[in-house]
Amino acid sequence: MNDSPSASSDWKPRQPGGQAHHYGGQAVIEGVMMLGARHMAIAVRQPDGEIRLKSEALGGLHTGRLRRLPLLRGVIILWETMALGLRALVFSSQVAAGLEGEEEEPSPAYIWGVLAVTLLVAMAVFFVGPVLLTGWLQSQLGNDTLVVVIEGLLRLFLLLAYIWGIGFVPDVKRVFAYHGAEHRTINAWEAGAPLEVESVRRFGNAHTRCGTGFLLTVAVVAMVVFITLGMPTWWWRILSRIVLIPLVAAVSYEIIRFSANFNRYRLVRWIFKPSLALQALTTRDPDEGQIEVAIAALREALAGDGHSQPAG
Numbered sequence: 001m002n003d004s005p006s007a008s009s010d011w012k013p014r015q016p017g018g019q020a021h022h023y024g025g026q027a028v029i030e031g032v033m034m035l036g037a038r039h040m041a042i043a044v045r046q047p048d049g050e051i052r053l054k055s056e057a058l059g060g061l062h063t064g065r066l067r068r069l070p071l072l073r074g075v076i077i078l079w080e081t082m083a084l085g086l087r088a089l090v091f092s093s094q095v096a097a098g099l100e101g102e103e104e105e106p107s108p109a110y111i112w113g114v115l116a117v118t119l120l121v122a123m124a125v126f127f128v129g130p131v132l133l134t135g136w137l138q139s140q141l142g143n144d145t146l147v148v149v150i151e152g153l154l155r156l157f158l159l160l161a162y163i164w165g166i167g168f169v170p171d172v173k174r175v176f177a178y179h180g181a182e183h184r185t186i187n188a189w190e191a192g193a194p195l196e197v198e199s200v201r202r203f204g205n206a207h208t209r210c211g212t213g214f215l216l217t218v219a220v221v222a223m224v225v226f227i228t229l230g231m232p233t234w235w236w237r238i239l240s241r242i243v244l245i246p247l248v249a250a251v252s253y254e255i256i257r258f259s260a261n262f263n264r265y266r267l268v269r270w271i272f273k274p275s276l277a278l279q280a281l282t283t284r285d286p287d288e289g290q291i292e293v294a295i296a297a298l299r300e301a302l303a304g305d306g307h308s309q310p311a312g
Helices: 072-096 107-135 137-141 144-166 170-190 197-201 212-227 234-243 245-261 266-271 273-281 288-304
Strands: 002-004 025-027 030-033 039-044 049-056
Touching: 002 030, 025 144, 025 170, 025 288, 030 072, 030 170, 039 072, 039 288, 049 266, 072 107, 072 245, 107 144, 107 234, 137 144, 137 266, 144 212, 144 273, 170 197, 170 288, 197 288, 212 234, 212 245, 212 273, 234 245, 245 266
Parallel strands: none
Antiparallel strands: 002 049, 025 030, 030 039, 039 049
């Protein structure tokens, strides 16, 4: 990774029309990570008020041909989001804590360990848990499809309850505000608007490719997939919920990508309106400083991909 100074405030990027790559990112502690076609950029607000930037050229799976293959790309991008997101989160926590010059890159063992624990907890709570909690209903209702629907609704309820609950934590609220800043900045870029605070402020907090919308899509796709399996033995039900997670994620990603590519049609916007509405749980209205950080991150990612460099 290469540290670089905050981007100049008078730069306007070239218009994004016709680009194949969808820029996006995620909020971190006091900052935003942006992923470009070939570069990742992180912008974090330091305790002294300055913006710290870090950029890294992407390679391997992040830019290879496999990332462009339908279905497979969904699994790759999910892993990419988690792995790069964790690295960005560690960096942002160190910068926000004032550890300038003392940041340490997390080791591969640390990243694999954290991701493994995260995946295991997520699978246990959101996939295996609903199976165990609804297993007794089969003998009571006598309708396999209804039982699986209830399982899916319970999964969705647990997901929404978790997102709603963490939204009351003060530090998470700030992350959600940076999430809103990230969305507004991407919306402005995709609309061809100048990457300036006043321009970006006019855009909304919701975005069609948001990870929150992806989670809602996962819940719905999982329900459909599991209904087709019927009600096998309880151990196969549990195993199937785990084994089919990559397939569910892959299909969900393609649906989200479809909604983004065809969002100009009213029917598509209507179908995916719940996804946009759900983002109210994970975004907050950002202040001027948070928007400035998101703009700095996107400018850095754009510059790394060869777009017009900001003035020095």
